[in-house]
Amino acid sequence: xxxxxxxxxxSPSAFVFALALxxxxxxxxxxxxxxxxxxxxxxxxxxxxxxxxxxxxxxPTMLTNLWQSFRGGMGEAVGxxxxxxxxxAALLVxxxxxxxxxxxxPDSAVFLSLGIAVIALSALLMRGxxxxxxxxxxxxxxxxxxxxxxxxxxxxxxxxxxxxxxxTATDTPKKTQIRVTGVIFASGAIVLFLAHLRSGVLNAAxxxxxAALVLPALLGMxxxxxxxxxxxxxxxxxxxxxxxxxxxxxxxxxxxx
Numbered sequence: 001x002x003x004x005x006x007x008x009x010x011s012p013s014a015f016v017f018a019l020a021l022x023x024x025x026x027x028x029x030x031x032x033x034x035x036x037x038x039x040x041x042x043x044x045x046x047x048x049x050x051x052x053x054x055x056x057x058x059x060p061t062m063l064t065n066l067w068q069s070f071r072g073g074m075g076e077a078v079g080x081x082x083x084x085x086x087x088x089a090a091l092l093v094x095x096x097x098x099x100x101x102x103x104x105x106p107d108s109a110v111f112l113s114l115g116i117a118v119i120a121l122s123a124l125l126m127r128g129x130x131x132x133x134x135x136x137x138x139x140x141x142x143x144x145x146x147x148x149x150x151x152x153x154x155x156x157x158x159x160x161x162x163x164x165x166x167x168t169a170t171d172t173p174k175k176t177q178i179r180v181t182g183v184i185f186a187s188g189a190i191v192l193f194l195a196h197l198r199s200g201v202l203n204a205a206x207x208x209x210x211a212a213l214v215l216p217a218l219l220g221m222x223x224x225x226x227x228x229x230x231x232x233x234x235x236x237x238x239x240x241x242x243x244x245x246x247x248x249x250x251x252x253x254x255x256x257x
Contacts, residue, residue, distance in 0.1 A: 006208055014047055015212075022060060022213040023220035029064060030224020031231075032240050033178040034160040034185070036217070037061050038247040041158060042254055055206035058196060060217035062189035067221065068182030072175070080176075080183045086139055087146035088184055091159060092191045094150030099195035110155050112255030118248030121165040126241050133170055141166070150188070154195065159188050161247060164240060174236040178228070 006015055025039035037057050044053035069077045081088065133141050145166050153159025163184055167177045196202045202210065231239060 006212060009052060009205065009209055010048065017047075018044060018056065018209075018213060019216045023216035026060070026064060026217040026220025026222075027224040027227075028220075028243060029068075029217075030221035031227040032224075032236075032243050033068065033181045033228070034164050034240075035243050035247055036064060036221075037158045037160065038250060040213075042250045045254060051201050052206055052209070055196065055201050055203075056209045056213055058189070058193050058202060059207075059210035060213045062186070062193050063214055064217050064221050065182055065186035065189045067218070068178065069186040071182070071225075072179055076179055077183055080180045081187070084142060084180055084184060087142035087163075088187050090143045090146030091150040091153070091184065091188050094147045095154040095159070095188055095191050096195050098151045098154030099192065099199050100154075108255045110152065110255070111251045114152050114158065114161065115248050115251030115253075115255055118161040118165065118244060118251060121161075121169070122241055122245040122248055125165065125168055126245070129169065153188055153192065158251075160185065161244060161251075164244060168237060168240055168244075171237075174231070174233050 010018070021043040022040060025036040025043075028039060029036035040057040040060070041053055044056050048056070069080075145162055149159040149162045152162070160181070163181060164177075167180065172180070193202070228236070
């Protein structure tokens with residue numbers, strides 16, 4: 001019955017491609033801490049309707065982010081959540097509100113605006129641009145960037161680029177960045193899951209697809225984490241920026257075509 005639902009959405013060969021794509025996306029996420037939804041929405045969206053592609057990435061994204069959050073232990077995850085509570089709160093509230101717009105706003109506008117922003121930020125960071133935000137003054141930045149990420153995330157399922165660019169620009173240490181992004185992404189992914197159960201994007205036809213993509217996502221992520229553990233701070237930053245730039249170009253392509 002599950003396969004009947006899957007093959008009503010795509011051919012068996014397309015399903016195999018979806019499995020391979022998800023494993024690759026999981027590997028990149030394991031190595032860098034992000035980019036899985038961007039890779040999946042771009043790849044799945046090349047042969048599935050946008051809402052079905054979005055549904056496909058939701059459950060794998062939620063579970064891999066939970067794994068990333070708690071990899072360092074419950075205490076570290078709670079500490080990261082407390083430190084970035086304003087960012088997380090703004091992200092979650094706006095995801096819930098903007099998820100209802102997914103069937104209204106044109107996909108091209110969302111992907112184009114996000115792609116341009118990510119490419120511009122990545123280019124600046126590659127040229128050595130950094131900025132320091134003191135802890136006592138971080139509140140407005142957390143709320144503003146969290147809300148903007150939530151707006152884009154509720155519509156497209158992608159809220160990672162601005163978060164990663166923000167943490168990278170402030171030169172956040174690798175382990176801290178991985179931990180913080182895991183908590184932020186997991187929080188957003190859970191809310192996105194619930195929001196799209198309500199919006200109808202996740203339904204009896206699309207939930208089997210999303211569930212079927214969980215295993216390759218977890219396997220790919222496990223392999224990627226072996227690479228991440230061997231990257232020092234400089235190499236991790238460089239790899240992160242390269243993936244950000246590629247993701248931005250993919251989003252731009254998605255918006256244009």
